[in-house]
Amino acid sequence: MEQHFNFNNELSGKIALVTGGTKGAGRAIAERLLQAGATVIITARNPPEKHDGNMHFIPADLSKTTDAQKVISDILSSYHRLDILVNNLGSSVTPAGGFAALSDEDWESMLQANLLAPIRLDRGFLPQMIEQKSGVIIHIASIQGKLPLYDSTLPYAASKAALINYSKSLSNEVTPKGIRVLTVSPGWINTNASKAWLGEIARNANSSIEEAQQGVMDALGGIPFGRPAEAEEVAELVGFLVSPRANYLTGTNFVIDGGTVPTI
Incomplete structure (x- = not known):
């Protein structure tokens, strides 16, 4: 079947949410989706350094159930749907020193931010996506999900590995219902x-x-x-994956690391 795509405005009419969207790769992703014509919502604990009236900012700490539910409720009440969810939020703030340096609180904080936060948002938005029989969910993981640095970021690496596994499982469940689920695993980003x-x-x-x-x-x-990668290079990959050009892609983990991971 022949398909025609408008690359310049291919996300026109789409509603997109980018978590952790005020800086770094999240900001670059949000700007890339905006350039493609999407209506873009961003969340983070702190407001963006530079205000952009073209993006709707919702302050939230998504490691907290109440804040995640507020984001879901605000978007569905204001926009009535979500077409693209980019779970970009990530945190790696635990102490170095290997397993002995880590407390239960260190492990729990990483699981809350890197695994449970995206799970909560997926669970909140998926019923509406399933009802409309369309939607794209992107989970931003990390090459540390396969290449952990045990001496410095052990809980982060473990939580991202869990996110990759969860993302694949979720795609198997909801792709037959019209929802594409993909993972992007960057290496070091500048x-x-x-x-x-x-x-x-x-x-x-x-x-x-x-x-x-x-x-x-x-x-x-x-x-x-x-x-290292530039944030815009990661954003370009995400922009492609959420577009109609990637209609047949789901359930896959896309690594963007400049060749860092030494295995296939």
């Missing part, structure tokens, strides 16, 4: 937070930013592409 982190590493080691970046890439086992 964001303002990442740049600040590199600056801290460089100061502590009395080294240059370039040396600090190389040290991080070495810790990852190397990045064949030679640099």
Whole structure:
């Protein structure tokens, strides 16, 4: 069957939610969907540094059940539906030092932010998507779901691995009902937070930013592409996956890491 797509305005009429959408990759994703013609809603605990009247901002801490329910209720009451859900929110704030340095609270906070928050939103929006027999859900995971760094981000890696597994299972259930579910697993992304982190590493080691970046890439086992991803590169992949051009894609984990993961 021949299909024709309008790449310039291909998401016109679609309602999209991007969690963690005020900065970094989340902001880039939100801007990419807006450029494609979607009505874009963003959530985060803090408002965006630069206000954009073209996006509807809902303040929320999605690790809390009450805040997640507020986001669901606000969107469905204001827009009556959601067509695209990008679960981008992620957190990795636990102490380094391996298993012995981690408390129950550390594990619980990572599971709440990285696994249970997207599950709550999926559960809230899926009934309406199923009723309209269309919708796309994207889970932003991480290559650490397959390539964990046990000494620094163990709970984050474990929660993202669980998210990848959950996403595949959910796709098997709801794809026959018209809903596409996909996972995107980025490697290291060059964001303002990442740049600040590199600056801290460089100061502590009395080294240059370039040396600090190389040290991080070495810790990852190397990045064949030679640099971290730009947020806009991740956003471009998400923009394609939620578009009509990706109609036959579901249940797949798309890795965007510059070749970091050493296995196929």
